[in-house]
Amino acid sequence: MRTDILHIGAGELTYEIRNIVNVGNKLQALGVHVNWENIGDPVAKGEEIPAWMKEIVAAAVQEDASYGYCPTKGILATREYIAAETNAKGGAQIGPEDIIFFNGLGDAISKVFGFLKRTARVIVPTPSYTTHSSAEAAHAGDRPVTYILDPNHLWYPDLEDIENHVKYNPAVAGILVINPDNPTGAVYPADVLRAIVDICETNDLFIICDEVYQNMTYNGTEAVPLCTVIGDRVPAICMRGISKEMPWPGGRCGWIEVYNGHRDPMFEKYINSILNAKMVEVCSTTLPQMVLPRIKQHPLYQEYLDERIRRYEKYSNIAYDILKGLKGVLVNRTNGAFYMSVVFEDGRLNHEQTLPIENDEVRATVERMVSGPDVSPDKRFVYYLLGSTGVCVVPLSSFATDLQGFRVTLLERDEQEFIKVFNTIADGIKRYLASA
Numbered sequence: 001m002r003t004d005i006l007h008i009g010a011g012e013l014t015y016e017i018r019n020i021v022n023v024g025n026k027l028q029a030l031g032v033h034v035n036w037e038n039i040g041d042p043v044a045k046g047e048e049i050p051a052w053m054k055e056i057v058a059a060a061v062q063e064d065a066s067y068g069y070c071p072t073k074g075i076l077a078t079r080e081y082i083a084a085e086t087n088a089k090g091g092a093q094i095g096p097e098d099i100i101f102f103n104g105l106g107d108a109i110s111k112v113f114g115f116l117k118r119t120a121r122v123i124v125p126t127p128s129y130t131t132h133s134s135a136e137a138a139h140a141g142d143r144p145v146t147y148i149l150d151p152n153h154l155w156y157p158d159l160e161d162i163e164n165h166v167k168y169n170p171a172v173a174g175i176l177v178i179n180p181d182n183p184t185g186a187v188y189p190a191d192v193l194r195a196i197v198d199i200c201e202t203n204d205l206f207i208i209c210d211e212v213y214q215n216m217t218y219n220g221t222e223a224v225p226l227c228t229v230i231g232d233r234v235p236a237i238c239m240r241g242i243s244k245e246m247p248w249p250g251g252r253c254g255w256i257e258v259y260n261g262h263r264d265p266m267f268e269k270y271i272n273s274i275l276n277a278k279m280v281e282v283c284s285t286t287l288p289q290m291v292l293p294r295i296k297q298h299p300l301y302q303e304y305l306d307e308r309i310r311r312y313e314k315y316s317n318i319a320y321d322i323l324k325g326l327k328g329v330l331v332n333r334t335n336g337a338f339y340m341s342v343v344f345e346d347g348r349l350n351h352e353q354t355l356p357i358e359n360d361e362v363r364a365t366v367e368r369m370v371s372g373p374d375v376s377p378d379k380r381f382v383y384y385l386l387g388s389t390g391v392c393v394v395p396l397s398s399f400a401t402d403l404q405g406f407r408v409t410l411l412e413r414d415e416q417e418f419i420k421v422f423n424t425i426a427d428g429i430k431r432y433l434a435s436a
Contacts, residue, residue: 021039040337053298081296100278102254108239109135123146127396128144134400137400145171154186174200181336185334190229211238235259238257245305329342343396349380365387378404
């Protein structure tokens with residue numbers, strides 16, 4: 001074209017969680033039976049939405065109001081419900097005007113990072129959920145600035161690494177925390193969150209905290225809400241939604257809660273810019289907002305959620321027990337959300353390793369896909385695992401990290417099938433590492 005039309009950060013927008021689907025579909029067309037363990041959609045993995053929840057949604061559809069615009073920030077009654085729920089936890093207090101609804105957290109993330117000054121950076125965890133790291137990198141037109149989640153210490157944030165990034169990079173304006181974490185499944189104790197709040201207060205930074213999995217923890221852990229440790233010390237944005245908990249990912253309904261929004265004039269103006277951007281769009285989808293309080297207040301809601309949590313706890317331990325003894329990999333037990341990240345030890349992967357693939361066309365396709373010089377070693381493993389066994393996972397290196405490994409979900413509902421999948425992964429790891 002006669003002039004450059006590309007945004008400076010266009011090259012940073014990647015989403016391997018979905019990209020791997022294209023590979024899986026191509027191999028599936030060649031005869032591979034694919035187990036989709038790549039994306040965190042409980043519905044796609046067979047989660048049955050209870051009849052009472054469907055009845056609430058169906059009843060709301062009969063109301064004319066569900067077809068109209070809602071206020072830009074969101075339905076007032078729903079924001080009042082959320083504010084009361086948050087305030088009951090103690091700590092930072094909010095009102096309905098401190099809440100803004102979006103069309104899913106992807107929309108919220110895009111605007112929260114997109115309306116930062118280009119030279120202002122938010123340090124994100126590594127590994128990091130791709131939507132966050134890509135959006136932060138795209139807004140700056142540069143690689144994401146990251147702090148370490150330590151696989152040798154339960155995937156907890158490396159506080160010294162955070163402090164060093166803040167100390168030596170004056171462009172850092174904020175810190176992102178994902179708790180419970182995606183992709184690692186870690187749940188952070190209160191003292192870790194307090195330490196991050198201390199760093200932000202000392203250095204005049206703000207916090208973004210993704211708490212979409214806050215109510216989905218197990219193995220004796222609990223996700224401490226940011227509002228309970230932040231007090232009135234630091235401005236913050238907390239992100240929450242319904243896609244995983246209800247679950248209703250197709251509803252595209254998420255929101256931000258703004259803590260201490262009036263504490264800093266610049267931060268307040270920044271939040272107003274996000275609201276103004278939403279105002280240009282008019283509002284977010286009305287129907288999910290209408291039913292959110294009705295569903296969460298239903299007498300069967302907590303029972304339904306607890307049943308799912310018990311299953312994830314059981315499956316996290318099954319997966320951990322299958323993988324923990326493997327030589328060449330580092331595995332931590334998942335304690336929240338429904339993901340597990342497995343890391344290969346340094347030097348254990350190379351570009352000569354393979355897995356046997358009986359179908360000649362599938363084998364040739366995989367070999368072409370991994371032949372490029374820029375294909376990371378863990379992507380090579382993931383593609384061979386997919387071609388050889390049909391199990392589709394995501395390369396860990398696609399989560400803004402130099403670590404080599406993969407992320408897998410705990411969402412398969414059939415226990416015997418789940419055990420089969422993880423035994424297949426374990427066997428694939430052993431054969432792959434022994435192949436060269």
